[in-house]
Amino acid sequence: MCLELGRTTQATRVDHVIPLAHDGPDEDCNTRNLCEPHHLEVTAEQFGHAVPRHRGVGRDGRPTNPEHAWNLARRG
Ligand SMILES: [Zn+2]
Numbered sequence: 001m002c003l004e005l006g007r008t009t010q011a012t013r014v015d016h017v018i019p020l021a022h023d024g025p026d027e028d029c030n031t032r033n034l035c036e037p038h039h040l041e042v043t044a045e046q047f048g049h050a051v052p053r054h055r056g057v058g059r060d061g062r063p064t065n066p067e068h069a070w071n072l073a074r075r076g
Helices: 036-046 069-076
Strands: 011-017 030-035
Touching: 011 036, 030 036
Parallel strands: none
Antiparallel strands: 011 030
């Protein structure tokens, strides 16, 4: 994956293209060598643990949409 980005990085992880947990075969045709950051990235995606994005919620935990009832109420 680093090569696709035009850089060379030592591959330290063997990643299963189809995860073993998803019934992927433990064979060479289903593996690729990745660097640690890319391995973490694809694994998170495969298991639905991508960095959570709390869409529409500000850092204070309140909705960022000015039309949200909370914000309308605050406006008064
Ligand atoms: Zn990489």
